[in-house]
Amino acid sequence: MALLEVNNLTKAFGGLTAVNDVSFSIEKNEITGLIGPNGAGKTTIFNLITGVYKVTSGNIIFNEINIENKDTYKIAQYGITRTFQNIRLFKKLTVFENILTACHNNAAYSLGESILFGGLPVFLNKKTRFYKEEKMLKHQAEELMEIMGLSDRRNFIANNLPYGLQRRLEIARALASNPKLLLLDEPAAGMNPDETEKLMELIMEIRDRFDLTVLLIEHHMDLVMGVCDNIVVLNFGCKLAEGSPFEVQNNPLVKEAYLGGE
Template sequence: MNILQVNGLTKQFGGLTAVNDVTFDVERGSITGLIGPNGAGKTTIFNLVTGVYKVTGGKIVFDGKEIQNEEAFKIANMGITRTFQNIRLFKRLTVYENVLTACQYNANYSLFEAMVFGLVPKKIKRNSRFYREEKLLKEQAEELMEILGLQDRRNFIANNLPYGFQRRLEIARALALRPKLLLLDEPAAGMNPEETEKLTELIAFIRDKFDLSVLLIEHHMDLVMEICDKIVVLNFGCKLAEGTPKEIQQNPEVQKAYLGGGNNA
């Protein structure tokens, strides 16, 4: 069963067609790669799926419901979260504070309760829903740091982390929202081969651990070919090919698009 279906997706910016009649699906529980030369429309598709951009034409169906042109926060509430090619963290907060802030999305208390119980003595808080919820959120943050290998860096300022660990922190924040579909935009960008190998193992692990479906954009072909169940190839905003890693490797049109240059706009 498919968790995401993209049907005839089109996006135009004035006279420029960035995505042109693209159709593909993401099977529930799978890892699907979205690849292509620079400027092929990959990140534009992510922005359309997550509601950052409005759709010009076509449909996006997530978990059985059409979501094209929904507001971004509503799409996030439905269970789609993402990371970005350019890492977006609270750079002056610690690792723990970054993760805990994301976990607050799951808080089951009102703003009024947070304001009131934030000022009362601790002995009174212990009997409140606010206290119990805060305890659960802290436990969730601890678990995510442990899973992502960030526990021993919990007190590091995010901006001072090595690049690979900043990527891990961004993924931890996305997982804090308890998604059904995780979109990873070039998660291995800037990583060395050893970091990329560890990331490959991590993506497979979190897919199984959190029962996720994953759609990823990536230029590291070793990672894509090793981890993806299916690959969709874009070129000049159009779908060029779709298939298993082996089928994509042997596709002459794909080879031509990469070796011949593709669209580098």
């Protein structure tokens, strides 16, 4: 059974059909690429999977649960998180604070406990569930910083980070919710070739370390061909092709529509 199934997915905005009868599936622990020219419907599919847009027709099944048209917070609770094409960080917070804020999605204490114990000195609440949970969440944030190569920037304001590190921070924040499926929307955008190569290694590392499944949108073909197990190609909102990197790279329709074929 596939972890994610997209079945006959269609999204219309008035008279414009942005996604038209698209179907594909993703197996657990796969890295799947979603590629196509600008305007092909890639980000629209991300927005349908994550509940940002409502589905016109078709269905989306994640871990055997129908998730189409569910609220975004509910889909996140099911285990799907994402990054965005335009980076969305808490720009005035530090690297550590950005990650820790996302880690609080996993907190087991109640709002009442946070109000009751949050302002007390450590020696007064050291044995409470609130204290133990906060300690665990801070450890998780520290661990994610280490994995993403951000420990030396712990106290940097997010907005002051170089672009490539902002991308890493956004991925770290997405990982903080312990997802089963991670959606990456153009993670290599704005990166130089060296940064892109390191990102490719990082995506494979976090897939293995966190037992993740990854769906990514990307225009850097070196990254897509180097990291993906399977690739879905869109063109004008329709699925043009699907297959391994080798199959997609040698598909004449893909060459013509996207990869510069004659």
